[in-house]
Amino acid sequence: MKLPKKVRIRDVGPRDGFQNVRTFIDTDKKLEIIDGLVTAGIQAIEITSFVNPKAIPQMADAAKVAAEVRKKYPDLEALALVPNLRGAENASKAGIRNVAYVVSASEAHNKANVNRSIDESVENLKELVLQHPELNVRVDIATAFGCPYSGTTPPENVFRLLKVCRELRIQEVTLCDTIGIANPKQVSGLLNAVKDGFPELNIALHLHNTRGMALANMAVAAECGITNFETSVGGLGGCPFAPGSEGNAATEDTVYMFEQMGVETGIDLEKLIETVSYVQANVDALVTGKMLKVKNSTCINF
Amino acid sequence: MKLPKKVRIRDVGPRDGFQNVRTFIDTDKKLEIIDGLVTAGIQAIEITSFVNPKAIPQMADAAKVAAEVRKKYPDLEALALVPNLRGAENASKAGIRNVAYVVSASEAHNKANVNRSIDESVENLKELVLQHPELNVRVDIATAFGCPYSGTTPPENVFRLLKVCRELRIQEVTLCDTIGIANPKQVSGLLNAVKDGFPELNIALHLHNTRGMALANMAVAAECGITNFETSVGGLGGCPFAPGSEGNAATEDTVYMFEQMGVETGIDLEKLIETVSYVQANVDALVTGKMLKVKNSTCINF
Numbered sequence: 001m002k003l004p005k006k007v008r009i010r011d012v013g014p015r016d017g018f019q020n021v022r023t024f025i026d027t028d029k030k031l032e033i034i035d036g037l038v039t040a041g042i043q044a045i046e047i048t049s050f051v052n053p054k055a056i057p058q059m060a061d062a063a064k065v066a067a068e069v070r071k072k073y074p075d076l077e078a079l080a081l082v083p084n085l086r087g088a089e090n091a092s093k094a095g096i097r098n099v100a101y102v103v104s105a106s107e108a109h110n111k112a113n114v115n116r117s118i119d120e121s122v123e124n125l126k127e128l129v130l131q132h133p134e135l136n137v138r139v140d141i142a143t144a145f146g147c148p149y150s151g152t153t154p155p156e157n158v159f160r161l162l163k164v165c166r167e168l169r170i171q172e173v174t175l176c177d178t179i180g181i182a183n184p185k186q187v188s189g190l191l192n193a194v195k196d197g198f199p200e201l202n203i204a205l206h207l208h209n210t211r212g213m214a215l216a217n218m219a220v221a222a223e224c225g226i227t228n229f230e231t232s233v234g235g236l237g238g239c240p241f242a243p244g245s246e247g248n249a250a251t252e253d254t255v256y257m258f259e260q261m262g263v264e265t266g267i268d269l270e271k272l273i274e275t276v277s278y279v280q281a282n283v284d285a286l287v288t289g290k291m292l293k294v295k296n297s298t299c300i301n302f
Numbered sequence: 303m304k305l306p307k308k309v310r311i312r313d314v315g316p317r318d319g320f321q322n323v324r325t326f327i328d329t330d331k332k333l334e335i336i337d338g339l340v341t342a343g344i345q346a347i348e349i350t351s352f353v354n355p356k357a358i359p360q361m362a363d364a365a366k367v368a369a370e371v372r373k374k375y376p377d378l379e380a381l382a383l384v385p386n387l388r389g390a391e392n393a394s395k396a397g398i399r400n401v402a403y404v405v406s407a408s409e410a411h412n413k414a415n416v417n418r419s420i421d422e423s424v425e426n427l428k429e430l431v432l433q434h435p436e437l438n439v440r441v442d443i444a445t446a447f448g449c450p451y452s453g454t455t456p457p458e459n460v461f462r463l464l465k466v467c468r469e470l471r472i473q474e475v476t477l478c479d480t481i482g483i484a485n486p487k488q489v490s491g492l493l494n495a496v497k498d499g500f501p502e503l504n505i506a507l508h509l510h511n512t513r514g515m516a517l518a519n520m521a522v523a524a525e526c527g528i529t530n531f532e533t534s535v536g537g538l539g540g541c542p543f544a545p546g547s548e549g550n551a552a553t554e555d556t557v558y559m560f561e562q563m564g565v566e567t568g569i570d571l572e573k574l575i576e577t578v579s580y581v582q583a584n585v586d587a588l589v590t591g592k593m594l595k596v597k598n599s600t601c602i603n604f
Contacts, residue, residue: 186563211555242598243595245599256513293546
């Protein structure tokens with residue numbers, strides 16, 4: 001198996017993980033978790049999103065979280081998700097310099113998620129780039145593999161958005177398997193096509209474990225040369241379309257697999273699992289990552 | 303991704319899944335579940351094990367299950383696990399014609415599991431083959447990748463047992479990741495070495511999802527040319543070394559992944575999920591397979 005020497009993991013738990021948690025997580029607890037992730041060696045964290053707090057109440061403290069994190073960890077890649085121009089403006093005012101702009105590869109999902117057509121989202125993105133030169137903008141392509149409303153996503157839908165990124169000189173793009181429906185063959189096919197068609201782009205992969213294939217998809221992606229992955233501490237997040245299901249790929253399970261395969265992550269798994277433990281105790285959501293239970297195993301080495 | 307056209311799945315739920323369930327599953331319920339698996343198109347099932355009922359009370363009705371299944375499904379590959387010669391004798395008396403003889407690649411695990419050294423297990427296997435020409439004997443190599451007591455299993459330990467199989471003209475061998483600790487790179491490495499060193503053997507893979515890598519391991523194994531997999535309905539089984547953890551790779555999740563990748567399984571997923579549902583309602587154990595929750599999802603197609 002041909003694997004990269006190292007991978008870079010961005011923990012999106014504080015945004016994608018937390019946003020589906022019904023009970024509000026106190027700001028100080030959110031910050032405690034972010035602290036734990038930094039202590040474990042994670043260098044990139046999606047710390048919040050700037051969205052309408054009526055839509056996503058969990059993110060109502062976005063500005064406060066942003067201010068605290070920037071003060072405490074000026075060297076951290078502190079990313080905030082933004083769905084539109086207003087979100088980007090608010091992020092910038094809060095001192096954020098790295099934003100992830102989300103647009104879906106599926107028309108139906110874009111409408112449901114950000115209440116506008118893909119064309120409108122693209123127009124907003126162009127305005128964002130023009131109006132905010134102070135921001136490093138990455139693009140998150142949601143439903144890059146499959147959509148709850150439209151089924152399997154045609155690769156052309158993804159290529160279309162990658163062309164937009166190219167025109168706007170945005171090189172950092174995340175392909176998101178929003179509902180955890182991608183399979184390894186599909187992932188391998190799309191990533192190879194993207195590598196061929198858009199070699200200048202730095203592609204990250206954001207996977208969900210709804211159908212159990214997150215690590216399978218991650219392994220084939222690494223074989224395809226992908227070295228950037230977005231995962232969530234504890235595997236928080238769930239799936240709004242499949243209640244009770246798992247959500248994001250768990251950071252701790254991802255770190256374990258890569259380290260076992262000799263791929264460096266730069267992350268201290270023991271410290272990370274302490275943070276997972278803290279999440280379990282303090283967040284009203286299921287930890288679906290496997291490593292916490294395995295840590296308590298009686299195996300000679302876990 | 304280079305994948306086989308089809309794979310063959312053996313469901314070991316009625317043995318490996320059930321044996322860790324504390325509450326006795328009534329014989330008629332065990333048979334109902336086996337019925338459900340056959341109806342879903344599964345052609346090979348590990349229906350029970352012939353072991354000391356004091357050690358594994360769940361399997362106390364082995365002879366009855368065997369008699370009923372053979373009567374109802376004479377064409378089913380109905381397999382029974384046996385840990386020693388006595389088990390094989392009892393299986394044969396009960397009309398079973400396919401046995402899986404378990405021996406561990408790790409000395410410590412063999413001692414803990416079947417209370418004898420590997421050498422003794424090998425001697426018993428030789429006697430079994432001589433004394434029971436009426437039995438089709440396959441060998442299950444437990445802890446083929448890692449052992450709870452000894453850590454990572456040196457490949458030589460596996461090769462040693464494969465040489466024994468070769469000498470005894472046993473061609474059907476299952477490599478078992480008993481504690482779900484294998485990673486894709488390790489699986490790929492071992493399977494390629496086995497393919498090169500023992501091309502005449504028909505290797506099956508038995509995976510556990512304790513650390514979330516079952517489907518990842520299965521996908522690389524399929525790429526290595528493995529077409530036989532052992533999985534458990536509902537992902538039953540757990541892990542005695544990591545309480546609360548997942549156990550066997552779930553049959554339904556396995557079928558879903560392969561079918562999505564265009565690999566034929568011959569199994570009707572909808573019917574299989576009905577059986578998973580029955581298991582959830584009637585067996586005092588956690589269904590850890592993902593597809594049952596996903597079946598209830600609001601995605602346009604799951």
